Amino acid sequence: MVDATDIAFAGLSIVAIGGAVSALEAREIIYGAVGLAASFFGVASLFFLLDSPFVAAFQITVYVGAVAVLVLFTVMLVREGRWFGDSMGPASRAAAVVTVLALIASLVSSFLASSLSTATEQPTPPSFVQIGQLLTGPYAPALEVLALVLAASVLGALTLAKVEPAAEKEGS
């Protein structure tokens, strides 16, 4: 018996995986960046299917809204003609494909052999309230540290990307 959830799950999985593959294999890297955004969106929709709308909205805001746009801008800044030759040769590619297929086979067979294959959903999905209680209770220090990490990373990125006035004069 196939119902709407199954169809949605299959479609969203294809979007997530197909977007990821096109991110890596699209010939123009700008299309790759768009494929990556599609993959993020597919993953966010899978979060919706798992009854986690808050995380899904957060994923769309941060990944599709911020990271994908950041990636697009970087791609435009470093655009150049020779995006084509960015892969290894066919031999190492074939080796990578074999490795990856072995990885998938071993992971999937271990999932199916474990007791996880009979797990059923929890009766009630976790709620927003629980997320808030965790973030302000036991994980409040982690939240503070995360704020520091974010501030430090933004400062670091700004410092790295800053053009020194002297270097600029020299370059021009």
Place this chain on the structure above:
Amino acid sequence: MAVALTDYLVVSAILFAVGVYGLLTKRNAMRLVFSVEILVNAANINFIAFNRFLWPAALGQTAVLFSIALAAAEAAVILAIVVVAYRIHDDVDVSELDELKG
């Protein structure tokens, strides 16, 4: 038939494998950034799926919130490094960025 936990785990494993494939075969710094982001997303699906199926509280969702924020911080720094590398080398092929090689 409802979607089972293993279905989500299989999707996550395939996404993870795609990310590993990118890390193994690509030399363009931008593609490597894409691969890392795909890997992080695969891990996040696992967190949310295990949370939904095996744990009554929202611990996994909270972990994913932290993970998404950290991935965004990491993406900002890596992309700044890519821009600097491009400015110095006119190229983002990571096999040519070997100034630190001993």
